[in-house]
């Protein structure tokens with residue numbers, strides 16, 4: 001234990017060493033009074049130049065978190081009188097990091113709230129800085145997602161990941177598995193889209209020799225590969241009805257039979273499902289079983305579309321570039337980030353990734369700027385709407401955008417686009433050549 005404020009009650013401060021995580025003792029006035037050894041080894045010594053209040057040390061703020069637009073566990077704890085928990089991004093010696101913060105109230109002899117113990121558990125499932133390994137983001141919507149994943153990861157509860165295509169459902173499934181006690185066992189993904197009843201059944205359950213034409217040997221199913229680990233059923237909304245009942249039985253009883261076999265096998269796995277579809281609507285239409293819906297939906301997590309967390313675009317884009325070309329060290333300019341942040345991205349992070357991959361091809365150097373990006377967006381992202389207020393652009397760029405939007409409106413029909421633009425088809429082609437050829 002290390003005393004920060006010398007007049008602190010040492011007996012209370014020594015209590016910090018009993019925690020298995022980094023912990024600090026805080027006064028009701030936000031002053032850090034003492035830290036435990038784990039705090040110093042995990043986050044470093046309290047930097048004296050930042051002040052000694054928790055919001056100064058952990059965030060570099062001049063005011064408590066709730067006055068800086070964030071949730072403040074200490075203020076919440078003061079008003080509730082019980083333990084509070086939030087997901088915060090803290091500034092540490094390594095940069096910005098996700099931290100699971102628990103605040104415990106400690107009453108004095110008179111029964112009044114006197115101290116607070118803040119327990120800080122580092123969260124490794126996501127990064128608030130550049131990372132080529134983890135999911136990245138720092139928006140409030142992403143923070144909420146990290147909080148949900150962190151809460152459920154250590155349990156065996158079935159998780160249903162909901163969100164548009166390309167929002168990161170598969171990455172979230174991996175994050176849950178990696179943070180779960182099953183992390184040393186396999187994570188097995190089953191792409192449910194496009195599988196027929198029979199194919200699905202033999203893929204998942206396996207088959208025995210002679211079960212059907214072509215079954216020349218016994219083949220174990222994916223369930224066997226997932227033993228003790230996590231089974232991730234991607235696009236669960238596409239599982240054929242006939243197979244849904246077998247899936248339900250598997251989840252309810254934990255047992256199954258390989259195709260063509262009478263032997264009952266037991267499976268031990270944690271289930272994560274994902275879909276971009278509205279399963280409730282499918283239930284109403286009769287294409288998804290209601291009983292299965294409730295079985296898989298024990299803990300739903302919604303992945304927000306990228307357009308609702310535009311603050312994340314810059315950090316995600318930099319991380320994707322780092323993944324795409326680890327050796328090249330591409331630099332995305334600030335105006336480039338501003339432009340991408342204003343895009344609609346109907347295909348979410350996957351579409352952003354495609355735009356950046358094209359950018360690495362078009363770029364003549366390692367700088368990815370507005371000019372390069374305009375070209376990428378022009379060529380194949382017609383649904384992207386670049387906000388008017390982004391930056392003043394030259395006429396050629398403006399014209400490119402106009403032609404792009406017009407073509408998108410006309411679904412690629414150049415004759416119709418030329419008619420609306422009030423120019424001949426030949427002139428339209430000429431303009432397209434001009435804006436596309438750099």
Ligand SMILES: Nc1ncnc2c1ncn2[C@@H]1O[C@H](COP(=O)(O)OP(=O)(O)OP(=O)(O)O)[C@@H](O)[C@H]1O
Nearest residue numbers: 135136164165166167168169170171276316349350
């Ligand atoms: N927060 C994030 N940080 C970094 N990369 C991300 C993030 N979210 C998604 N990605 C990347 O975006 C791409 C799409 O993600 P993913 O495949 O997980 O989406 P999905 O929701 O499962 O898509 P679909 O519904 O089409 O299967 C992947 O390359 C993934 O690595």
